[in-house]
Amino acid sequence: MKVIIGLGNPGKQYEDTRHNVGFLAIDTLSKELQIPLSTMKFRGIIGEGNVQGEKVLLVKPQTYMNLSGETVGQIVSFYKLTAKDIVVIYDDLDLPVGKLRLREKGSAGGHNGIKSIIAHLGTQDFSRIKIGIDRPEPGKSVSDYVLHSFSKSEWPHIQDAIQSAAKASEDWIKGDSFLTVMNRYNPTRG
Numbered sequence: 001m002k003v004i005i006g007l008g009n010p011g012k013q014y015e016d017t018r019h020n021v022g023f024l025a026i027d028t029l030s031k032e033l034q035i036p037l038s039t040m041k042f043r044g045i046i047g048e049g050n051v052q053g054e055k056v057l058l059v060k061p062q063t064y065m066n067l068s069g070e071t072v073g074q075i076v077s078f079y080k081l082t083a084k085d086i087v088v089i090y091d092d093l094d095l096p097v098g099k100l101r102l103r104e105k106g107s108a109g110g111h112n113g114i115k116s117i118i119a120h121l122g123t124q125d126f127s128r129i130k131i132g133i134d135r136p137e138p139g140k141s142v143s144d145y146v147l148h149s150f151s152k153s154e155w156p157h158i159q160d161a162i163q164s165a166a167k168a169s170e171d172w173i174k175g176d177s178f179l180t181v182m183n184r185y186n187p188t189r190g
Contacts, residue, residue: 001055001079004029004169005072007090007113009147010062018133019146021162022089023060025131028166030058033173042078044071051173068113073120083126087172088117089165091146095132098157100164102129102182127178129168129185131161 006022006029014020026047030037035049035058047058057079061071072086079085090113095101105125108114118124136145150158168185172178 001057001081001085002173003057003059003075003079003081003086004173005059005061005068005075005086005088005117007065007068007088008060009064010060014147016149017147018150019065019091021091021131021133021158021165024158025089025129025162025165025169026058026060028162029169032166032170033058042071042074044075051170052175054173054175056173065113065116067116069116069118069120072117076121083121083123087127087129087169087178088114089129089131089169090114091133092130093133093135093142093146095130095134097132097134097150097154098161099132099187100129100161100168100185101132102168102178102186103127104178104182127172129165131158131165133158 006026008020008023030047033049033051035047035056037045037047037058039046043063044059044061049056061068063070090111104127107124108118136142164185168181172181
């Protein structure tokens with residue numbers, strides 16, 4: 001089984017905010033793979049499907065960002081999975097708007113949703129797809145910034161990043177190793 005978790009906050013007021021790019025990527029993946037997000041369990045909205053013989057779970061935790069690990073921990077425990085069976089998609093303040101960065105493991109980097117997942121899984125060794133949302137201007141509050149929508153000029157970059165995050169997830173689901181997917185989607189330095 002492969003599980004893709006997109007992080008965000010539940011509720012209409014948060015729908016298109018910077019903090020919800022993970023949810024937006026799961027919505028895109030749901031459409032692409034034709035796996036409806038139709039079940040409420042493990043304190044999350046879940047879509048269950050089958051892709052080329054692989055059982056797939058798409059997950060949008062409904063706990064609010066800071067408690068995302070509760071949902072992830074319940075799923076990993078219930079299905080007797082390892083951290084290697086999951087990919088988490090979320091926003092990253094340290095990347096320019098619309099840039100992707102894939103990692104096989106790492107620290108929370110100050111992201112409370114990832115801190116919660118690390119605490120519930122007891123490991124940092126899970127794959128992740130980070131979508132850049134940039135930092136607020138100096139003097140502006142980070143918490144206010146992440147709960148606001150993107151500007152009109154940023155939307156095309158975010159939509160491209162969401163498409164790429166969904167495609168990278170799909171490649172992994174269909175059998176590519178996460179390392180192969182990382183090499184394909186991470187920007188080359190230079």
